[in-house]
Amino acid sequence: MQSKIHFIGGGQMAEAIIRACLAGGTLSASQISVSDINEGRLQLLQAKYSVDTESTQEQGLQAADLIVIAVRPQDDLSALGARVRQSASPPAAIISIVAGVTIAQLGDYFGAERPIVRVIPNTLTDTGYGYSGVALGAAASREQVEGFLLGFGKVQYLEESYIDIFTGFGVAGPNYIYYFIESFTDAGVLAGLPREQAWKVALENMLGAVAMLQQTGLHPRQLLDINNSPGGVGMHGLYELNNSDFAAGLQRSVLAAVKRTTELGVKN
Ligand SMILES: NC(=O)C1=CN([C@@H]2O[C@H](COP(=O)(O)OP(=O)(O)OC[C@H]3O[C@@H](n4cnc5c(N)ncnc54)[C@H](OP(=O)(O)O)[C@@H]3O)[C@@H](O)[C@H]2O)C=CC1
Numbered sequence: 001m002q003s004k005i006h007f008i009g010g011g012q013m014a015e016a017i018i019r020a021c022l023a024g025g026t027l028s029a030s031q032i033s034v035s036d037i038n039e040g041r042l043q044l045l046q047a048k049y050s051v052d053t054e055s056t057q058e059q060g061l062q063a064a065d066l067i068v069i070a071v072r073p074q075d076d077l078s079a080l081g082a083r084v085r086q087s088a089s090p091p092a093a094i095i096s097i098v099a100g101v102t103i104a105q106l107g108d109y110f111g112a113e114r115p116i117v118r119v120i121p122n123t124l125t126d127t128g129y130g131y132s133g134v135a136l137g138a139a140a141s142r143e144q145v146e147g148f149l150l151g152f153g154k155v156q157y158l159e160e161s162y163i164d165i166f167t168g169f170g171v172a173g174p175n176y177i178y179y180f181i182e183s184f185t186d187a188g189v190l191a192g193l194p195r196e197q198a199w200k201v202a203l204e205n206m207l208g209a210v211a212m213l214q215q216t217g218l219h220p221r222q223l224l225d226i227n228n229s230p231g232g233v234g235m236h237g238l239y240e241l242n243n244s245d246f247a248a249g250l251q252r253s254v255l256a257a258v259k260r261t262t263e264l265g266v267k268n
């Protein structure tokens, strides 16, 4: 990929994307420029990744084939839109990773005739796992952006109406797994196992259970049946879990995250 890419906003997510693209070799540092109102972030990105943080935003926008909007939903997108309209070439694509902000809103800010792609990246960028959810605006094409997007995760193209759900469920998704592993490890420690052993067992169980599901193609209920002998240990544990708020609590949490995604866009 030979495109020039300009990031507006060089925060946590922009850094994660840059790091993954450089590590995977899909981009070189000379292709990337970043502008940010936070001078400390620019210095850090320059020192760690040798990307261009010294050109002005105007220069970065003029040269860019792809413009990544990586500020927060609460930031001033209207002012950014005015600058992009002024400096960027008409065919340069806007790739917005801003949670909740719709393609129609992005069109109002950056120009509805421009290629606009709404992406919600996963924070598992360094691992090769994790899907970005991608909705293409009317003037955008997969060919223009896919080489870039595949540099920091797998890609699911979605109808835009699914993107907020994808955000609260899939992209906030590692939260639930981290939380589960922490809670599960604590359960082992509560029962009396040293933390180091409990931690190793928790991670191994997580990896092994996913591998079992992928290798066998079985439904979790079928594997639960294999894992529990009649009147045995596992079934007694599951009975307590059935009596808890575990499933509904998790599902309420996802619904709250989806709702908040939509709210962030509306507030913008
Ligand atoms: N982190 C995550 O897990 C994910 C985040 N996202 C989305 O990515 C976007 C960025 O999130 P994240 O990286 O966590 O946020 P950060 O706060 O780490 O980064 C945003 C950066 O943009 C800067 N900024 C604010 N306004 C402007 C401006 N007008 N011009 C240039 N730079 C500006 C901020 O500076 P300052 O701090 O000084 O205001 C900050 O350095 C958000 O929209 C979020 O919804 C999407 C998927 C996952």
Ligand SMILES: O=C(O)[C@@H]1CCC=N1
Pocket: 099, 167, 168, 171, 172
């Ligand atoms: O918490 C956030 O706002 C971002 C979007 C989804 C996951 N992280």
